[in-house]
Amino acid sequence: MADPLQVLSRLETLTDHYTVFEPDQVLTHGQLNGVTDYLDEQIRLSRVGLDGVGLAAGLRVAQVSGGVRITRGLGVSTDGDLMTLLADLVFDRFRPYDSTAPIYAPFYIGDSSIDGQRMLSLHELVPVGESDVLAQDLSALPVALADQAVLMLMETVVNDPDLCSGTDCDNLGRDALHRLRFLLINRADAQGLLDRAGLAPLSERAQVLPALAMRRPALGRDIGTIGVLAARYRDAAAASLQDLSAALPTLALNCPEVLQDVFAADPTSGWQASLNNLAAGQANASVAQQVWYHFVKDLIDQWNELRAALLADDSITLPSVRAFPKHLLLGALAAPLQQRSAWYPAPLDARCRQQAAHARFLARKLDTMINCFVLPTDTTTRITPSRGDDAPLEARAIPWHYRLPRLQIDVRLRRLPTTTDQPQALPVSSNGGETPIQSVWNFALSARGQEGQNLGYRAEAWASTAQAHDPLGYAIGGFDFFRIEGHLGRLVETVSDELRALIRDRNLPCRVQAVLLHNDRRLIRVKPPIRYTPLHTLHYLVRQDVALRLDEGQRFGAQYLDSLTNSVNSQQVPSNTDSGAQVIDMAKSALAAIVTAQAAAAPVLAPSTYTAYKALVQTGAGSTTGASNALSAAASTGTAGLNWKTSYASSLETISQTRVNLGHVSRADFTSPHDALISSNQPHWIDWLDGLIQAHEDRADDKLLFTQFVSDHPGLDHLGGVWRGGTFVLVYDDTGHVVGDFTLPYPAAEAETIEPVEPPLQLPPYRPPVAVAGGIRVLRPLDLRVKDLVADRVIAESDSLQKIVNEQVANIKGLVQGAFVPNNAVAKKLAAADLVTTGDTYLNFSQNDLVYQTDRVQQLQSIITQSTLPADARAQAQQDLTRAQVDLANVVANVTSRAVATQTDLSSSGGLALTQQLASSVALVQDSAAKALLNTQLSGISVVAGSSHAGLITNLRTVGRLG
Numbered sequence: 001m002a003d004p005l006q007v008l009s010r011l012e013t014l015t016d017h018y019t020v021f022e023p024d025q026v027l028t029h030g031q032l033n034g035v036t037d038y039l040d041e042q043i044r045l046s047r048v049g050l051d052g053v054g055l056a057a058g059l060r061v062a063q064v065s066g067g068v069r070i071t072r073g074l075g076v077s078t079d080g081d082l083m084t085l086l087a088d089l090v091f092d093r094f095r096p097y098d099s100t101a102p103i104y105a106p107f108y109i110g111d112s113s114i115d116g117q118r119m120l121s122l123h124e125l126v127p128v129g130e131s132d133v134l135a136q137d138l139s140a141l142p143v144a145l146a147d148q149a150v151l152m153l154m155e156t157v158v159n160d161p162d163l164c165s166g167t168d169c170d171n172l173g174r175d176a177l178h179r180l181r182f183l184l185i186n187r188a189d190a191q192g193l194l195d196r197a198g199l200a201p202l203s204e205r206a207q208v209l210p211a212l213a214m215r216r217p218a219l220g221r222d223i224g225t226i227g228v229l230a231a232r233y234r235d236a237a238a239a240s241l242q243d244l245s246a247a248l249p250t251l252a253l254n255c256p257e258v259l260q261d262v263f264a265a266d267p268t269s270g271w272q273a274s275l276n277n278l279a280a281g282q283a284n285a286s287v288a289q290q291v292w293y294h295f296v297k298d299l300i301d302q303w304n305e306l307r308a309a310l311l312a313d314d315s316i317t318l319p320s321v322r323a324f325p326k327h328l329l330l331g332a333l334a335a336p337l338q339q340r341s342a343w344y345p346a347p348l349d350a351r352c353r354q355q356a357a358h359a360r361f362l363a364r365k366l367d368t369m370i371n372c373f374v375l376p377t378d379t380t381t382r383i384t385p386s387r388g389d390d391a392p393l394e395a396r397a398i399p400w401h402y403r404l405p406r407l408q409i410d411v412r413l414r415r416l417p418t419t420t421d422q423p424q425a426l427p428v429s430s431n432g433g434e435t436p437i438q439s440v441w442n443f444a445l446s447a448r449g450q451e452g453q454n455l456g457y458r459a460e461a462w463a464s465t466a467q468a469h470d471p472l473g474y475a476i477g478g479f480d481f482f483r484i485e486g487h488l489g490r491l492v493e494t495v496s497d498e499l500r501a502l503i504r505d506r507n508l509p510c511r512v513q514a515v516l517l518h519n520d521r522r523l524i525r526v527k528p529p530i531r532y533t534p535l536h537t538l539h540y541l542v543r544q545d546v547a548l549r550l551d552e553g554q555r556f557g558a559q560y561l562d563s564l565t566n567s568v569n570s571q572q573v574p575s576n577t578d579s580g581a582q583v584i585d586m587a588k589s590a591l592a593a594i595v596t597a598q599a600a601a602a603p604v605l606a607p608s609t610y611t612a613y614k615a616l617v618q619t620g621a622g623s624t625t626g627a628s629n630a631l632s633a634a635a636s637t638g639t640a641g642l643n644w645k646t647s648y649a650s651s652l653e654t655i656s657q658t659r660v661n662l663g664h665v666s667r668a669d670f671t672s673p674h675d676a677l678i679s680s681n682q683p684h685w686i687d688w689l690d691g692l693i694q695a696h697e698d699r700a701d702d703k704l705l706f707t708q709f710v711s712d713h714p715g716l717d718h719l720g721g722v723w724r725g726g727t728f729v730l731v732y733d734d735t736g737h738v739v740g741d742f743t744l745p746y747p748a749a750e751a752e753t754i755e756p757v758e759p760p761l762q763l764p765p766y767r768p769p770v771a772v773a774g775g776i777r778v779l780r781p782l783d784l785r786v787k788d789l790v791a792d793r794v795i796a797e798s799d800s801l802q803k804i805v806n807e808q809v810a811n812i813k814g815l816v817q818g819a820f821v822p823n824n825a826v827a828k829k830l831a832a833a834d835l836v837t838t839g840d841t842y843l844n845f846s847q848n849d850l851v852y853q854t855d856r857v858q859q860l861q862s863i864i865t866q867s868t869l870p871a872d873a874r875a876q877a878q879q880d881l882t883r884a885q886v887d888l889a890n891v892v893a894n895v896t897s898r899a900v901a902t903q904t905d906l907s908s909s910g911g912l913a914l915t916q917q918l919a920s921s922v923a924l925v926q927d928s929a930a931k932a933l934l935n936t937q938l939s940g941i942s943v944v945a946g947s948s949h950a951g952l953i954t955n956l957r958t959v960g961r962l963g
Contacts, residue, residue, distance in 0.1 A: 005102035005157045009079045009325045011048070014041055044080020052345035053078050053199075053319050055328055059085060061150045063333040067092035067138060068125060070150065070182060070330065075341070079325035081154040083180065091125035093135040097183055098122070102157045104326060106193060123184040125150070141184070149190040149339040150330040155179045187332050190339040197323040199316055199344055202359070205254040206310035210247045214297045215240045219716055221707040224519050226739045229731070230286040233718070237293040241279060244299055245272050251363075255310055262363050274370050275299075281375075287489055288375045290740050291401050294720050295373050301393045302366050309359035315352035316344040358443050365394075365440040372437045374403040376457075381486040381498045383508060384455055385471050385479035386721060394442040398456030399720060400485040405434040438462045457485045472506045482510060483721040484728055487741065492732035496526050499728065510722045511749035514730045515709045521701040523734045528752040529611070531700050536610045539689040540758045543613070546682045547605040548763070549673065550598040550648075553655075556673040557591035564666070573665040583662060590658040590674070597651035601644035608758045610693075645683065652678055663862040700750070706731060716742045839910065840902045846895045847914060853888040854921045860884055861924075885930040892921050893937035896956070900941055900949045907948075915952060922960035935962040 018038045019031040047053075058073015068091045074084040099119055108117035121143075126135040138145060157177050185193075217232035248268040252259055259266055282292040324341060331340035345352045378400060386397035438454045445451050452464025455471050463469040487495040492514050499512045514526035530536075564587045567573045575583055607613045655674050671679075702708050709729070710716050722728035722743045729742040860881040864874055895918060898904075905911050925931055935957065942953045956962075 007102045007104040007153075007326055008156045008158065009321055010037075010041055010044055010156075011079050011321045011325075014045075041080075047076050047080045047082060048078060048346070049318055050346050050348045051076065052343060052349060053316065053323070054341045054343040055330070056343055059152065059328070059330050061330045061333060061336055063145060064090065067128070068145075068150065068333065075152070075328045075343075077154060077326050077328060078319050078321050078323040079154075081156070081178075081326060083152055083154050083328060085152075085180075089127050089182075091138075091182065092128050093126040093132070093137055094123040094141060094184065095126055095132060095134045095136065097124040097181070102155055104153070104155070106196070106322075106324070106327065109192070120189045121186055122151075123148075125182040125184060143186065145184075146334040147187055148184040149187050149332040151183045151185045151190065151193075152328045152330055153181045153183055154326045155181050156326060182330075185329075187334075187339055190329050190332070193324070193327070194329060194339065194341070199319055199323050201314040201316050201344060202255055202258070202310045202356075203312065203314035206307055206313075208254045209250050209307045209310065210243075211307065212240070212243050212247060212300045212303055214300045216717075217293075219710050219714075221711050223710065224517065224707055226286050226517060226733050229517060229740060230289040233289040233293040234283070237289070237296040238279065240300055241275060241296050244296070244303060245275060247303060248272060251306075258310070258360055258363055262360050263367070267367060271367070271370055278370075278373060285375065287737075287739050290718050291375060291488070293718065294399065295369075295401050298369060298393060298399065299366070301389075302362065302369060305392055305394070306359060306362040306366060309355055309362055313352055313355040313359055314342075314344060315347045315349060315356065317347050319344060357447070361440065361443045361446065364435070368435045368437055368440045369402065371434065372402040372405075374401060376400045376485070376488070378457070378486045379490060381484070381495060381502070382457055383472065383499070383502050383506070384457060384459075384483040384485070384721075385476045386455065386481045386483045387479060388481040388723065389719065394444075396481070397483045398437060398441055398454055398458070399483065400457035402437040402456075402458075404458055404461050405436050436462065457483070472502075472508070476508075480724045481719070481721055482508065482724070484741065485720070487730065487738050490738055492526055492730055492736050492738050495730060495738050499730075509724050511727045511747055512730065513704075513727050513749040514732060515704055515706050516734070517706045517731050517739060518734050519705055519707055520734075521698065521705060524701055524704050525732065525736045526730075527701065527704055528750060530753070530755045531697060531750075532610075532753045532755050533693070533696060535689055535693050535696065536755075537758065539610060539613075539686065539693065540608070541761070542682055542685045542689065543605040544761045546680075546686065547598075547601065549677055549680060549682065550594065550601060550605075552673040553594045553677045554591070554598050557587070557594050560666075560674075561587040561591050564662070567665070583665060586658050586661055590655050593651035593654035594677075597644070597648045600647035604644050608760070609755050611755055645687075648683055660862070660865055663858065663865075704750070713744055713748055715744060717744075719743050840898065840904065843895065843898045843902060843904065843914075846891065846898055847917060850888075850891045850895050850917055850921055853884065853891045854917070854924060857881065857884045857888050857924045882927050882930070885925050885927040886933065888921055889925050889930040889934035889937070892918060892925070892934060892956070893941065896938065896953065897941050899952070900945045903946070903949075906952060915955075918952070918956055919959050922956045922962075925960055931960060931962055934960065938962065 015034060015038045018034040021027070021031075053076045055073070055075040058071050059075060060071045060073070062069050069088060070085060070091070071088050072085045074082065076082055107120045107122065109120070110117035123141065126132055141148075155178070157179075215236040217236040219232070223229050223232065248271055252266040252268050256266070259268075279292075282288055285292075329339050329341045332338045347353055347356060382400075384397040387395045436451075438456065438459075439446060439451045441454050441456075442451070445453055450464070452462050453468050454462070455468055459468045459471075467474045484499065487499070496512060496514050502508065503510060503512065516524050561584070564573070565584055568575050568583055573583065604613060604616050607616065656678055659674060659678070703712060716729065718741065720741075723745045726746060727744045727748040729744065729748075730738050731740040731742065732738050860877055863869065863877050864881065869877070895914070899906075899911075899914060904914065906915055922934070925934055938953050938957060942950055945953060
């Protein structure tokens with residue numbers, strides 16, 4: 001019985017020789033077949049070893065109405081068969097495919113011998129239009145079509161068509177048949193074929209490698225010391241390093257060929273030991289914890305990038321012929337993407353070759369990073385353009401915590417090799433030295449021999465281009481992050497100044513903010529020289545106003561002293577007061593007090609900047625040192641050394657006492673500069689504004705404490721630099737040394753405003769002079785004026801009586817003589833004789849009465865204010881003052897009524913004098929009953945008053961606060 005047909009695999013046993021023909025050689029079938037077998041095997045090996053195996057393109061399956069459709073496409077089996085379908089095919093029938101078919105080993109499962117194995121349940125698809133009496137409609141399938149997958153089989157057999165008899169056997173040769181068949185297979189059996197194929201590229205094995213993530217420390221308001229901050233970063237780094245240490249062995253277990261290619265052995269245990277030693281060395285270094293944390297983060301990123309490169313490498317080097325020697329699975333009809341053979345490219349594939357080289361490069365980089373880590377002690381501040389965490393680690397600048405090799409080596413980088421035994425670009429050491437970090441940092445640069453273009457803190461040691469040597473001197477638009485290094489452990493003032501100078505000089509898009517790792521604002525060392533606000537401008541305005549009032553008070557005091565001296569010399573007023581004090585000496589004392597206050601305040605009030613003002617106040621400036629001659633004279637009396645506020649208060653006390661003591665010899669018709677100084681609160685405003693400015697300063701200082709800063713900016717993060725357009729946050733301890741850094745992706749640095757120099761303030765042109773004419777006058781004392789008034793009355797009454805007698809005598813004389821002067825002529829003569837300033841004799845008399853009543857009220861007010869006055873006398877004086885104010889109100893009403901009745905010209909000199917006297921008198925009417933009486937009387941007068949006199953009445957009511 002003939003042996004059953006076998007589906008043959010060409011690459012199971014490779015031909016290792018063939019016959020070289022000679023001239024006239026007799027050829028045998030073995031010699032001829034040896035050549036064809038060798039060529040066939042080489043073609044197949046080329047496909048498998050240089051191109052790949054599996055489904056290359058097309059050959060998609062779909063269940064269509066009444067059948068199954070397979071699109072055109074091609075694939076390669078592991079035996080090197082190029083399996084192609086040149087056009088789409090639709091199948092509407094099936095025929096049995098059982099043990100009568102040629103034996104194909106993968107279709108049999110069970111014992112090792114074919115006889116004891118079970119053949120999978122298969123059905124061959126018959127295309128539309130093919131004639132086959134055994135074909136049946138797909139609806140007759142014993143299983144559901146939806147539960148089937150499609151298998152493409154290259155049925156390679158050798159058939160012997162010889163017809164042999166007992167006496168003769170005609171040797172016609174054998175036929176090698178290659179028939180493409182499409183079979184239906186149960187989905188479970190199809191999955192079994194895939195699982196038994198045993199092809200596991202790095203992309204599949206790398207799935208087992210864990211994806212790691214860097215732990216993030218918790219930053220909150222509870223961090224107030226370097227110890228707490230360091231502990232947070234130490235704990236986060238330790239937890240992340242533990243994850244990495246646990247992941248490292250999985251690399252050797254699942255991807256051993258990668259480590260074998262690079263290191264010729266498994267380095268993971270050595271990595272773990274090195275990392276443990278490094279961690280132990282950093283355990284007690286508080287300032288170094290952020291550097292250590294950043295290094296661990298680099299390792300985590302490097303691990304993930306290595307894993308990503310391995311996941312991208314789905315190539316297979318010389319896959320096993322037995323994986324799927326003659327078949328390809330095209331997918332399940334119900335789920336075309338399942339139970340479908342993948343494409344496994346050969347290592348020669350450009351993409352896979354690149355990924356394989358990259359993965360091995362990254363493995364070497366991981367080793368170099370571990371070996372090159374060092375805690376940096378550099379003190380040169382540098383800013384290096386880089387990329388953020390969204391970019392691969394190799395695209396970023398090389399951090400400062402990777403040292404240069406102790407032994408400089410000659411590094412040459414291989415180009416991508418043309419063979420597959422070492423598909424990587426690795427540095428080659430000629431003398432056994434260490435691998436420089438820059439040579440294994442960026443795969444693309446290293447593959448091109450351009451590792452000198454890497455940017456980094458130590459780039460000066462390897463820079464091969466001007467840009468690598470001075471990256472800030474070239475375009476930085478492609479960088480979204482800037483590494484900042486060389487600052488740890490240094491004084492924050494120095495570092496802050498250096499960084500600000502770099503940012504300013506190099507036009508960098510970032511800012512710097514220093515924050516104290518403490519909760520005591522008194523320890524803040526870096527803040528703006530001044531936080532200028534509108535309060536500072538208001539402070540300057542108030543200081544200028546106080547200075548102006550002092551200046552006006554000084555000039556007024558000088559004029560007042562001159563006027564008083566002239567009055568004493570002309571015996572208008574006595575030279576002594578009731579207490580015996582010299583009138584002129586008291587006026588001089590008031591002037592000296594103002595001069596003292598002005599000299600003491602001038603240097604403090606004059607500065608055009610708040611900073612200069614504060615410097616003078618804090619250093620004790622504003623004392624009387626360097627004052628004018630008058631001030632020096634005052635200093636000799638013991639007032640030197642007082643600050644300006646003390647001198648100001650003393651001056652006000654002196655001026656007030658002088659005003660009281662000299663009130664009987666002078667009267668203020670308007671508020672004088674002395675009165676303005678006494679009643680003004682402007683000096684208090686300076687203190688109040690100082691308090692408000694300091695409160696604003698304290699609130700701003702609180703924001704520079706780390707506990708408050710992290711609350712205001714919860715997005716604070718340590719990345720070893722600053723984002724483009726962001727803020728680099730320097731954290732320093734209570735000794736002023738930088739112990740850490742953070743970044744924010746937005747501007748958060750406190751703005752440093754330039755303190756302006758305030759312009760000098762000019763007096764407005766409409767301000768009245770210091771001493772208004774008639775505003776303050778020297779008066780004879782009340783007792784002298786009473787005496788003068790009595791004498792004047794006696795004389796006036798005598799003159800009046802004489803006039804009456806003369807008039808009667810003249811009338812009698814006229815009657816007797818028969819001649820007399822007409823009355824109207826006499827009246828005109830009398831009027832001409834009695835004309836005074838106002839033009840009305842009675843109005844002039846009433847004005848004198850107004851002056852008398854005004855002086856009387858002032859004298860009573862002065863008596864009441866005396867501290868030595870007994871209580872009973874003070875009560876009697878108060879009653880007299882009330883009655884005097886009622887009398888004064890009546891006199892004001894009478895004078896006003898007379899002025900309205902006579903139509904007195906208020907614009908004349910007499911009218912102006914009358915107006916001023918009325919205003920001064922009305923201001924003295926303070927009793928409510930007297931004010932009500934005066935208001936009623938003036939209201940009645942205003943009814944008959946003309947426009948100009950109505951204005952006078954309105955002004956009087958305003959001055960007296962009537963109605």
